[in-house]
Amino acid sequence: MRKPIIAGNWKMNKTPAEAKELVLALTETVKDAECDVVVCVPATNFAAVKEAAEGTNIKLGAQNVHFAPSGAYTGELSADMLKACGVEYVVIGHSERRQYFGETDKTVNLRTRAAVAAGLIPIICVGELKDERESGYTDIIVEYQTLMALHGLTEEEIKNVVVAYEPVWAIGTGLTATDEQANETIGVIRKAVERKYGKDVADALRIQYGGSMNPKNVKGLMAQPEIDGGLIGGASLKAPDFTAVVMYNK
Numbered sequence: 001m002r003k004p005i006i007a008g009n010w011k012m013n014k015t016p017a018e019a020k021e022l023v024l025a026l027t028e029t030v031k032d033a034e035c036d037v038v039v040c041v042p043a044t045n046f047a048a049v050k051e052a053a054e055g056t057n058i059k060l061g062a063q064n065v066h067f068a069p070s071g072a073y074t075g076e077l078s079a080d081m082l083k084a085c086g087v088e089y090v091v092i093g094h095s096e097r098r099q100y101f102g103e104t105d106k107t108v109n110l111r112t113r114a115a116v117a118a119g120l121i122p123i124i125c126v127g128e129l130k131d132e133r134e135s136g137y138t139d140i141i142v143e144y145q146t147l148m149a150l151h152g153l154t155e156e157e158i159k160n161v162v163v164a165y166e167p168v169w170a171i172g173t174g175l176t177a178t179d180e181q182a183n184e185t186i187g188v189i190r191k192a193v194e195r196k197y198g199k200d201v202a203d204a205l206r207i208q209y210g211g212s213m214n215p216k217n218v219k220g221l222m223a224q225p226e227i228d229g230g231l232i233g234g235a236s237l238k239a240p241d242f243t244a245v246v247m248y249n250k
């Protein structure tokens with residue numbers, strides 16, 4: 001059975017002092033979680049979060065990683081730099097990076113390979129735009145984005161990767177895919193991985209849903225057989241909301 005994984009994606013929010021306060025609150029409220037718990041925070045908060053989460057079940061994640069080991073890449077951070085700060089997970093290919101920062105399926109693949117080579121667990125984001133869904137291209141888009149991201153990894157490496165299905169039209173909009181839509185599209189992603197890498201790999205791969213997941217809709221989404229967790233934006237910024245999502249089965 002796949003262990004669920006719920007990750008907060010704080011995006012560009014919180015100072016170190018605010019980060020510390022939130023994580024200290026969570027250490028008490030999520031300590032009995034049955035899922036893996038991750039917070040993907042701005043790099044300026046790594047130290048504060050690492051310290052506040054020390055000895056707890058809350059793992060540290062980043063929101064991007066560069067593919068080169070070092071060099072003339074102003075403003076970027078390498079996988080080894082993240083590792084050295086205690087980062088274990090890294091979000092790659094978030095739709096906001098694809099939309100605003102020129103991220104492509106090629107660079108998502110390069111970042112994923114660099115993350116895996118350094119021993120980080122990538123959380124690879126895939127998802128269709130509103131007009132792509134309305135035109136009937138959802139399956140093709142998510143299959144292509146997923147297989148391109150995984151290209152060049154071994155089967156064993158893919159088993160340890162996390163994919164987040166985030167329909168772009170559901171991010172930060174309050175719109176959520178229905179439980180059935182989310183389950184169906186995640187099933188499509190898993191089938192594509194199965195065709196290329198086999199059933200063992202597809203069965204091991206954890207696939208999250210993201211896009212306005214919150215305390216109200218988490219139970220229904222997590223009851224779906226294909227959905228192995230969530231990548232949470234807005235609702236991860238407040239301790240009571242993130243707690244309610246992480247403790248969805250309590």
Ligand code: 13P
Pocket residue numbers: 009094166170171172173174210211212213231232233234235
């Ligand atoms: P929201 O939960 O705010 O819709 O954000 C989802 C997301 O983009 C997580 O990566």
